[in-house]
Amino acid sequence: MSDISASEYIDQQNALEDEAREVMPWSPNQCTYIDGGLRQPVFSCLTCGEIGVCYSCSIQCHADCELVELFTKRGFTCDCGTERQTAKKNVNSAYWCQLRKNTTQDIASTSNTYGPNYKGYFCDCHKQYDPDTDSTMIQCTLGLECNEDWYHCSCILRTQNLKNEEEQERGEKIQLDPTDQIPINFPKLDSFEAFLCWKCVSRYKSVFRDLLAHPRSQDLIAHKVPHKDYLEVTNAVESNADTSTDDNLRKRKFDYDEDDVDQAFSVMLSPGYKNLLQDLRSEIEKSSKIYVFLMDIAPFLAEDDPTYEPPNDSDDDTSTYELGTQALWPNVDKDLAAAGLKAMDGIKQKLSEFLRPFAESKQVVKEEDIRHFFKLQNEENRQ
Numbered sequence: 001m002s003d004i005s006a007s008e009y010i011d012q013q014n015a016l017e018d019e020a021r022e023v024m025p026w027s028p029n030q031c032t033y034i035d036g037g038l039r040q041p042v043f044s045c046l047t048c049g050e051i052g053v054c055y056s057c058s059i060q061c062h063a064d065c066e067l068v069e070l071f072t073k074r075g076f077t078c079d080c081g082t083e084r085q086t087a088k089k090n091v092n093s094a095y096w097c098q099l100r101k102n103t104t105q106d107i108a109s110t111s112n113t114y115g116p117n118y119k120g121y122f123c124d125c126h127k128q129y130d131p132d133t134d135s136t137m138i139q140c141t142l143g144l145e146c147n148e149d150w151y152h153c154s155c156i157l158r159t160q161n162l163k164n165e166e167e168q169e170r171g172e173k174i175q176l177d178p179t180d181q182i183p184i185n186f187p188k189l190d191s192f193e194a195f196l197c198w199k200c201v202s203r204y205k206s207v208f209r210d211l212l213a214h215p216r217s218q219d220l221i222a223h224k225v226p227h228k229d230y231l232e233v234t235n236a237v238e239s240n241a242d243t244s245t246d247d248n249l250r251k252r253k254f255d256y257d258e259d260d261v262d263q264a265f266s267v268m269l270s271p272g273y274k275n276l277l278q279d280l281r282s283e284i285e286k287s288s289k290i291y292v293f294l295m296d297i298a299p300f301l302a303e304d305d306p307t308y309e310p311p312n313d314s315d316d317d318t319s320t321y322e323l324g325t326q327a328l329w330p331n332v333d334k335d336l337a338a339a340g341l342k343a344m345d346g347i348k349q350k351l352s353e354f355l356r357p358f359a360e361s362k363q364v365v366k367e368e369d370i371r372h373f374f375k376l377q378n379e380e381n382r383q
């Protein structure tokens with residue numbers, strides 16, 4: 001860091017803060033265990049027995065564990081510090097969960113469900129998620145069979161895991177749409193709002209058959225996508241590559257034998273599908289399969305289904321300085337950022353006071369000034 005003015009320093013802090021908010025958007029101070037089953041961001045802790053922990057516990061109780069981010073799961077209760085946790089994280093701490101401060105293990109939820117995601121595996125191809133190399137993945141909104149799994153778009157189209165190396169190699173060469181990074185014969189991502197995987201649809205096959213036969217399905221169902229043999233799809237793409245942007249072609253490629261009742265398919269629901277399902281539910285016969293499904297089995301499809309978000313602290317006007325440490329540690333990783341945030345809580349006020357005279361007199365803040373400030377803080381913390 002070269003010498004900069006205080007206002008430049010603050011601008012830099014704001015940019016760093018925006019970046020950090022993407023990684024850690026909320027203040028991690030409340031465990032959601034007491035709220036019971038919530039639709040919330042969940043992290044699987046492989047170290048503590050493949051348990052699911054809430055956002056705050058992932059930072060405050062499991063920062064040095066091996067975690068997998070599962071994103072949103074419905075009806076999940078935090079497992080941190082419950083009987084499901086295999087061992088106490090910190091033998092020196094009296095507490096099982098650092099936020100709930102329970103000295104004995106709490107009773108674990110009996111309604112949590114666990115799929116392969118909790119072992120760190122995603123999609124039908126059963127792979128670990130790699131944000132740097134993986135193409136677009138989408139989550140199943142229904143989730144009753146697949147535990148709200150995430151799928152590669154190319155895996156949604158094919159029936160079986162690629163069996164041998166030759167096929168795997170072909171799989172890697174699948175043509176991707178340059179803007180969306182999805183297979184070119186896959187529906188445009190903005191043409192639907194919810195994806196229901198073929199596994200979940202197959203479990204309620206008769207309901208979906210009735211739904212597809214209902215006059216409202218025209219508006220409600222954006223796409224019905226066969227889960228068919230991968231090589232067939234590739235050949236279709238290759239022979240029609242020159243007209244791949246044609247929407248009709250897109251649809252035509254999904255045509256398949258309607259008489260083949262064993263053909264599995266996924267369903268994509270149109271934007272605004274919740275209102276359409278609400279209307280359908282209010283007008284349809286109460287004895288029908290569709291009504292029972294929307295009322296008792298998957299009411300969340302037709303109702304508001306908000307995701308719990310931990311409180312954020314964006315109203316805090318000293319937050320400009322909250323991530324000041326990151327200016328000195330630009331490659332700070334997430335765990336360190338968590339520790340940094342906790343530490344900064346205590347010193348951001350002091351940093352603000354420290355910088356004020358520089359800002360008022362338009363004086364240049366030197367790197368050594370900042371280093372000196374943090375050195376003093378570290379010494380104070382050690383005492």
Ligand SMILES: [Zn+2]
Nearest residue numbers: 031054057078
């Ligand atoms: Zn928790």
Ligand SMILES: [Zn+2]
Nearest residue numbers: 045048062065
């Ligand atoms: Zn852990």
Ligand SMILES: [Zn+2]
Nearest residue numbers: 057061080097
């Ligand atoms: Zn915890």
Ligand SMILES: [Zn+2]
Nearest residue numbers: 123125152155
């Ligand atoms: Zn996959």
Ligand SMILES: [Zn+2]
Nearest residue numbers: 140146197200
């Ligand atoms: Zn599913």
